[in-house]
Amino acid sequence: MRATIIDPQKSFRLAWLQSLLAYLESDRLVQRTLLLIRQLLIPLAAIGLFLILWSAGAASVTTSLGQLPGPAQVWDQGVQLYQEHRASREREVAFYQRQEQRNAARLARDPNAEVKIRPYTGSPTFVDQIGTSLVTVATGFLIASLIAIPIGIVCGMSATLYRSINPIIQLFKPVSPLAWLPIVTMVVSAVYVSEDPLFQKSFITSAITVTLCCIWPTIINTTVGVSSIDRDLINVSRVLRLGWLTKTLKIVIPSSVPMMFAGLRLSLGIGWMVLIAAEMLAQNPGLGKFVWDEFQNGSSDSLARIMVAVLVIGALGFILDRAMLMLQRWATWDRNAVLR
């Protein structure tokens, strides 16, 4: 069986690549065929079955926007969304070129003419929305991690501090961050007033909403990781008379890193789910807004486009999770831990 013991080098390879390599290396026909079936054909068959069920099921549901789209229509819309994005990019490039040419011409006539370049103001494409969502979730997640990890470490090291902060954590942890959204929106509009804002308010609102839900799993996991250090290791540090800083850096943090990363991974997953919902509710740019706009749009293609978005959201969430898993494996010293 694969990957019960984690090899950091292997974890960067994909399962299918591994099975392909194993296929080439092994010289026993039966074995390699079985391996191929297990690792490649069975998942593929499952996906195929899913697609068949989907198209069959979709054909029998009719909505006010027409029939529920099957895989083929969704694929077509996916291609079209990408083409729209390309077309928009080309228009943008052409727009800037025209301006430059015009400016060059004016400067040729009158070297003192004031020239300026106006920014392109096309509506964001699907790909732009993906980018916005990813940047937002990354920002919110980073802020949350920078807050949560230090809090988790000090809470884990001091029982008194933990007891005083714990009620707050327990109170806010179960709150859906969407409940925060109105408050965050109002606070951001009130506090974040600037003539030439570096970030849009909507971006800040979404990022803070993500932060609010990413904080808790990381704090809790880090606290548990830090407070469950092996007593013997603490005794080692006492016998060695390690100073507070050395003890924290050499013993406390390394030993809690696996739990810390487990918390980070949970946080990122939750953050991604919440972000989409927050974007829908608050009309902040991003994938959530794309879904909502298509829903409001209500054309015959809308459902297929929403499904493209759903699949992309799922795929990105999966990729984010895998990336965190890779980080987690890299950071985990406990080679016996089974991480999935």
Next chain:
Amino acid sequence: MNSSYLSVENVSITFDTDSGPLNVLDDVSLKVERGEFISLIGHSGCGKSTVLNIVAGLLQASIGGVLLENREVTEPGPDRAVVFQNHSLLPWLSVYDNVRLAVDQVFGRSKSRQERHQWTLHNLELVHMGHAIGQRPDQISGGMKQRVGIARALAMQPKVLLMDEPFGALDSLTRTHMQDSLMEIQARLNNTVIMITHDVDEAVLLSDRIVMMSNGPSARIGEILAVDLPRPRDRLPLADDPAYNHYRAEVLRFLHERHARPDVPTSNVGGDDQVEPEERPTRLKLAAG
């Protein structure tokens, strides 16, 4: 003024437990000379680790105290290095880095970087672990981990080396190897050692004196047996040695006749539940003699 190197003076300790105060040690006194190898033996739960932790400074005695070179022990420190039962190496550091951490901490000011590197390697060579310095603890066997734990303790150049059942978690074959290694190291360095053990053979083979503790609660030192066997000691010839077997019998008698565990039925007396019979060829001799 007290003249012995290490002295445990009238130590009593009482823990506050959920079911009220628990008096674990009652008036324990022990004097240890420099370079002496002492074994602490007694039934499980009698308070051996507690004695060791008080000497280490990890626990504070309720009454009495510990003097090392006439200075009172108040906190843990590298002059009383501890080898823990389950190695307690830092799993995210290599074998080398585990020892180096201790070396840097103890000799950070007094030795140069190069000297500390050499000292780390020297101590790993001493326990025959020079070949595996780059390995992580989870990549080496239990016996090797324990060797590294000993190297780490030796590298601190402690005044007293404290070992809490250092070989308790090892299989019997590995344990005999480790005992031989420890005797070899002891012959070279002549450390002052206090070692807890459950194994009667180990105690007799390694020790200058065996301290036998009575059962808890309120455990005391029951008897101290001086083992007057010439060194170097070799387990094979000793197996037939009458003096050796006499010492073994003394310890067994103390543990199983005078201080049999109350929860052990009397039919079991004389049988040590810790060790399988096949590991102990000498038991047959004892029964015959």
